[in-house]
Amino acid sequence: MEILMCIVAGLLFAAAVYLMLSKSLLRIIIGTGLLSHGTHLMLLTMGGLKGGAVPVLGEHASLYTDPIPQALILTAIVISFGVTAVFLVIAYRAYQELGTDNMEQMRGMETDD
Amino acid sequence: MSLLHWAILAPFLMTLFVPFIHKRASVIHTGWFVLILPIVLFAVFLQYLPVTRMNSSITQTVAWIPSLDINFTAYIDGLSLLFALLITGIGALVVLYSVFYLSKTKEKLGHFYVYLLMFMGAMLGVVLSDNVITLYMFWEFTSISSFLLIAYWYDRERSRYGALKSMLITVFGGLMMLGGFLVLSLMGDTFSIRELAAQALELNEDPLFLLAMVLVLLGAFTKSAQFPFYIWLPDAMEAPTPVSAYLHSATMVKAGIYLVARFSPIFALSGYWFWIVGAVGLFTMTWASFNAVKQTDLKGILAFSTVSQLGLIMSLLGVGAASLHVETLDDHLYTAAIIAAVFHLINHATFKGSLFMVVGIIDHETGTRDIRKLGGLMSLMPVTFTLSVIGAFSMAGLPPFNGFLSKEMFFASMVHLLELDLFQMDTWAILFPVMAWIGSVFTFLYSMMIVFKVFTGRFQPEKLEKKPHEAPIGMLVSPIILALLVVVFGLFPNLLSYSLIQPAAAAIVPAILPPGGQLDVHISFWHGFKPELFMTIGVIVIGILLYKLMPKWIKIYDYMPGKVTLNQFYNASLYAAERGSNAITNAYMTGFIRSYLVYIFTFFIALLGFTMWAKGAFHYDASSAASIGLYEAGLVVVLAISIVTILLAKSRLTSIIALGAVGYTVSLFFVVFRAPDLALTQLVIETVSTALFLLCFYHLPALSRHNEKRRFQAGNALVAAGVGVIVTLIGISAHSSKFFPSINEYYIENTYKKAGGENMVNVILVDFRGFDTLFEITVLSVAALGIYGLIKLRIGKGGETNENQ
Amino acid sequence: MKTNDVIFQTVAKVVFFMIIFFAVHLFFAGHYYPGGGFVGGLLTSGALVLLLLAFDMKTVQRGFPVDFKWLIGIGLLFSIGTAAGSLLFNVPFFTHAYNYFQLPLFGKTSLHTAMLFDLGVYLVVIGVTMTIIQTIGESE
Structure with missing residues (x-):
């Protein structure tokens, strides 16, 4: 399962990077979103999967899954929400001010768009 | 903190008050308040005379970064004291002069005196530091204050150009010097100059020795405007004249001389030292005096003359190193070079200082410094004329002024080299006196130009901006004092012999002194029909001839290549560096x-x-x-x-x-x-x-x-x-x-025991790693407020959409 | 954003309270069962967003006359105050304390300073989410 999850994370990373390299602002933002998903899954995988019970003591299990990646990921999820929001607002303000969402036009380059 | 430390820091402390004084007491010229400090410091340093007379020294240490062996160690011996007296003494005269030179209503005096005091403190720091890192720090401080002073009239393009040039060249040299210091400290395992000098013999064997020497010399040569780095000094003349007199002739440019003198005990054993310092100095002297003659700006002449004189002192320090190699008691032949260097250092400060002030007066009273426009001022400005005669004749090496004495000693030292059979001198020695003599001829020439082109000849009032008249008495006080010194040192040189010159020279070549011994300093007007006397006579005869025939041969300067000068090289490389960096940056910073x-x-x-x-x-x-x-x-x-x-x-x-x-x-x-x-x-x-x-x-x-x-x-x-x-x-x-x-075992175990919770993830978030969470919500808050600002705050396009309106 | 969907609005009102209750439950349960300040806060904002979608911005603002930017500050103060409060008891920054009490109605309950910290997180999350959504929604 871990190997498969690594591949899934790699897939997410590749898609994210591809989107981030494109010219459209919206696709770049979506790319960052995918990147954080990939990171989260990767982190979780590194802690070992299905190695025990839910990390709540009420389960009275002998083995629990690793709680540390989970705590890290929880923080990361909320932060990436904030980041996505900031990106979105920057994007739409830039579009408002500059009248384009094309990264190449934004820096003042003439394109055939 | 000892008295020495306070003396170094006093100018810096004073800078804090200058702006307030300038603001509060604007009726009185700020310079009067500032003047107190150099006078007091001069008196303080005079007290050390009895100590250094005995060739002893004082060391005071204040820990700065002891873990790195970097301490603020103040060290005073004959050499340091000589420089400290020059810095404070000339400093006092220059401040006095500036009171009359700079208008209290038109100029930004607050800035001026802050920079000047900063420079004074930095310079004292350079000459009194024993720790090379501290020395380096103060060294760069002098570069920065020099930059600020040259760019004092920053609305002039030439000023900015000159300031940048001096900064680039001297800071480059400073960095090289720092490298040299670091190499030295690696070899000797200490930052203290005294401790390094104590192991000079072992250092000489080190494979890195030559590298350290060249790097340190680069620092000295850039600062003291030696060939090929001298090009910054003529452009530095854009500074106000008091600054030129102080920084660019009497003190700062001598920091390089000081450095060479201070490191002589470490490096001078090497033949490379003898050759590099001696040859570069001598070539600089000849080359700059040759170039001085073609200048038309009085300050330009003085700038090249300063370069030339610095070269002279440098060459004396270089050839003086020979004294370390001569076993016989005849060695005073070579220590005479060191003594001549120290003596000429003092003399140069006096006559060049007064000449700069004289040029300042001419500029101030006539509105121009162009010798083609000036002439016939003798009757209009008699005092100024007298002063310039004293200064210029001393510089030309004419009796009875102090310049004559040190010039004779210079010739003598160069001639003595003919007897030296070290460092392949048997083949090359003849070049030294010949170059020295040629340089001196041109020195004579431009000295005469300063006097006669300005004060004799046809008076051309139509070319002058102002109606010339004698300067106010206050402006004349400082050059008069300096000119008096020129005469007094000329007539009674032995006032200085054992009080200042001997201790300073002894500090440069301590190795040849027996314990408690002294160098034999003998300065006299007449020592028989020796070669040096004939050389002087030759200089005067040929000089007068050349001066008379000048219109005939001055055209040879037109044949000098105009395109391939060092200045062209500097400008081109600066331009190329800017273009290159720009191109590289633009190539990858695509936006x-x-x-x-x-x-x-x-x-x-x-x-x-x-x-x-x-x-x-x-x-x-x-x-x-x-x-x-x-x-x-x-x-x-x-x-x-x-x-x-x-x-x-x-x-x-x-x-x-x-x-x-x-x-x-x-x-x-x-x-x-x-x-x-x-x-x-x-x-x-x-x-x-x-x-x-x-x-x-x-x-x-x-x-x-x-x-x-x-x-x-x-x-x-x-x-x-x-x-x-x-x-x-x-x-x-x-x-x-x-x-x-x-x-994770720790968390599983302690979630209930220590934190009283059961949900491990939540307990980690709010308790074990609460800091993370605290900062996380802070970041979130910043993000939210940022978004709020991005959307609500509309600046730009006239700012009329600001929500606060 | 103006809708006149009566069914949606009526449902939203009911669901809003259900979500809020669930969110508060999650928040309080956080220390023992899955939940906590983050989820609680997010769910509460989710409920508010639902109202925003069903009604318009002004109506919601009238119902909840809260400036959410203030909520951020109050939440941060709660969190940092809890963390700094431990200094008053001469223990290191961020040391939490807890104890168990026998309360009427609730039975054996633990009271925990970590809860106060989490309350800060809860408030900040609501404040942040709502500030973002509101600001974007308001701007035309």
Whole structure:
């Protein structure tokens, strides 16, 4: 399962990077979103999967899954929400001010768009 | 903190008060207040005379960074004292002069005196520091204050150009010198100059010795405007004349001389030292005096003359090193060079200081410094004329002024080299006196030009901006004092012999002194019909001839190459450096975020891929992996489909929904992998995020590929695939190799015991790692306020949409 | 954003309270069962967003006359105050304390300073989410 999850994370990373390299602002933002998903899954995988019970003591299990990646990921999820929001607002303000969402036009380059 | 430390720091402390004094007491010229300090300091330093007379020294240490062996060690011996007296003495005269030179209503006096005091403190720091790092610090301080003073009239383009040039060249030299200091400290394992000098013999054997020497000399040569670095000094003449008199003739440019003198005990044993210092100095002297003659600006003449005189002192210090190699008691032949260097250093400060002030007066009273416009001022400015005669004749080496004495000693030292059979001197020695003599002829020439082109000849009032008249008495006081010194030192040189010259010279060549011994300083007017006397007579005869015939031969300067001068080289290399840096920066800083991301990702792929390959870091071990259930496999498929949908989506709605699908799938993964907190959070976040995206839809345009070319897409895909593969490989390797046990046992054990909770994730968040959470919510707050500002605050386009209105 | 969907509005009102209760439950349960300040706060904002979708911005603002930017500050003060409060008891920054009490109606309950910290997180998350959504929603 871990190997498969690594591949899934790699897939997410590749898609994210591809989107981030494109010219459209919206696709770049979506790319960052995918990147954080990939990171989260990767982190979780590194802690070992299905190695025990839910990390709540009420389960009275002998083995629990690793709680540390989970705590890290929880923080990361909320932060990436904030980041996505900031990106979105920057994007739409830039579009408002500059009248384009094309990264190449934004820096003042003439394109055939 | 001892008295010495306070003396160094006093000018810096004084700078704090200058702006207030300038503001509060604007009726009185700020210079009067500032004047007190150098006078007091001069008196303070005079008290050390009895100590250094005996060739002893005082060391005071204040710990600064003791762990690195960097301390603020003040050290005063004959050499340091001589310089300290010059700095404060000339400083006092210059401040006095500036009171009358700079108008209290028109000039920014607050700035001027702050810079000047900063320079004074820095210079004292240079000559009184024993620790090379402290010395370096003060050294750069002098460069900075010199920069500020040259650019004092910063609205003039020439000033800015000159300031930048001096800064670039001297700071370059300073950095080289720092390198030299570091090499020295590596060899000697100390930053103290005294301790380094104590192990001079061992240092001489070190393979890095020559490197250290060259680097230190680069610092000295740039500061003291030696060939080929002298080009900054003529441009530095854009500074106000008091500054030129102080920094660019009497003190700062002598910092290089000081450095050479101070490091003589360490380096002078080497033949390279003799050759480099001696030859560079002598060539500079001749070359600059030759160039001085073609100048038409009085300050230009003085600038080249300063370069030339500095070269003279430098060459004396170089050839004086020979004294260390001569075993016989006849060695005073060579120590005479050192003594001449010290003596000429003092003389130069007096006559050149007064000449600069005289030129300042001429400039001030006539409005020009161009010798082609000046003439016939003798009857209009009799005092100034007298002063310039004294200064210029001393510089030309005419009796009965002090310049004559030191010039004779200079000739004598050069002639003595003929008897030296060290360092291949038997072949080359003849060049030294010949060059010295040629240089002196031109020195005589430009000295005469300063006097006779300005004060005799036809008076041309129509070319002058002002109606010339004698300067106010206050402006004349300082040059009169200096001119008096020129005469007094000329007539009674032995006033200085054992009080200042001997201790300073002894500090330069301590190795040849027996314990408690003194150098034999003998300065006299008449010592028989020796070669040096004939050389002087020759200088005068040929000089007068050349001066008379000047219109006939002055054209030879036109044949000098105009395009390949050092200045052209400087300008061209500055231009090339700017253009080059600009081109390089523009080549990779495209302003297109994709370029930067490509750099980052390519580097990521290359570095990590290479490391993994080179170190054989890839492992594959699936033995401990969990099994793959049907449900999970289904999720993976859904995830993959969603990703592909995003990549191929033509409309923004499709891609947003697909992104939402990815998010929900991830939260289902969290459920499967026993992370209920994550699943819950991800679920809610995904909902809110989707709402956010939909909200922003009102403001964003439709999704467009913007005609991305095939090649563009292919390149992106390549980079993307590379990143994906590397991430996967790292993940697999990390999973397959466990080097350390997990730290989660601690949390599992203590969640209830120490924190009184049961949900480990939450307890980690709010208790064990509460700091993370605290900062996280802070970051979130910043993000929210940032968004608020981005949307609500509309500046630009006249700012009329500011919400506060 | 103006809708006149009566069914949606009526349902939203009911669902809003259900979500809020669930969110508060999650928040309080956080220390023992899955949940906590983050999820609680996000879910509460989710409920508010639902109202925003069903009604318009002004109506919601009238119902909840709260400036969410203030909520951020109050939440941060709660969190940092809890963390700094431990200094008053001469223990290191961020040391939490807890004890168990026998309360009427609730039975054996633990009271925990970590709860106060989490309350800060809860408030900040609501404040942040709502500030973002509101600001974007308001701007035309």
